[in-house]
Each structure stands twice: as C-alpha cells, then as structure tokens.
Amino acid sequence: MQRLASELDKRGTVDVLHNGVVDRNVKIRLAYFKPAHGMTPESVEQNRANVLTMNRQLPFDPDSNQTIDLTLFVNGIAVAVAEIKNPCR
Numbered sequence: 001m002q003r004l005a006s007e008l009d010k011r012g013t014v015d016v017l018h019n020g021v022v023d024r025n026v027k028i029r030l031a032y033f034k035p036a037h038g039m040t041p042e043s044v045e046q047n048r049a050n051v052l053t054m055n056r057q058l059p060f061d062p063d064s065n066q067t068i069d070l071t072l073f074v075n076g077i078a079v080a081v082a083e084i085k086n087p088c089r
Contacts, residue, residue: 004030013079031074051075 003023007016017031032046052074057067069084 004028008077013077017074017077017079030077 004016004021007021011019018033020027020029022028031050032043034047035043038044052072053076055071055073057069058071059065059067068081070082071078072080
C-alpha cells in the first residue's frame with residue numbers, strides 16, 4: 001500500500017493504472033484496458049475482470065463529518081470525484 005500511494009503521488013492515477021507498480025521486483029498490474037483486437041482471449045477476460053464501482057457520501061476527513069458526494073473507482077483506486085450541488089432558484 002505504501003508503494004502504491006507513493007507511485008500515485010509521483011506518477012498520477014492514469015499512469016499507475018496503465019503501467020502498474022513494481023514492488024520488490026514484482027510488477028503489479030492494477031487495471032487491464034480493452035485490447036486492440038480479440039485474438040487473445042486471456043486479454044479480453046482480464047479486461048472484463050476489472051471492477052468499476054461508485055461510492056456516495058465518502059468520508060475523507062476523520063476529524064469532521066465532511067464527505068465527497070460521489071467517487072468512482074477502478075479496481076479499488078479512486079479515479080474521479082464529484083461534489084454535487086442542488087440548483088439555486
């Protein structure tokens with residue numbers, strides 16, 4: 001987890017998802033993107049195994065009740081957040 005957090009800080013989420021993380025000479029793939037063709041069934045299955053999730057009202061500060069309204073995750077890694085506002089009238 002420390003290596004992942006460090007790499008996310010240094011390289012950013014998109015690069016880490018695309019290229020993975022190396023820790024103790026082991027490459028850890030964090031996401032599998034759609035292959036250019038379907039000729040390798042293993043690549044297609046790896047892509048289908050990605051887990052896309054959404055979380056509403058995610059607390060981000062343990063010392064307060066503040067939350068992020070909407071967070072999108074790819075394989076447990078936050079890739080987008082949104083603060084949803086009510087329209088003013």
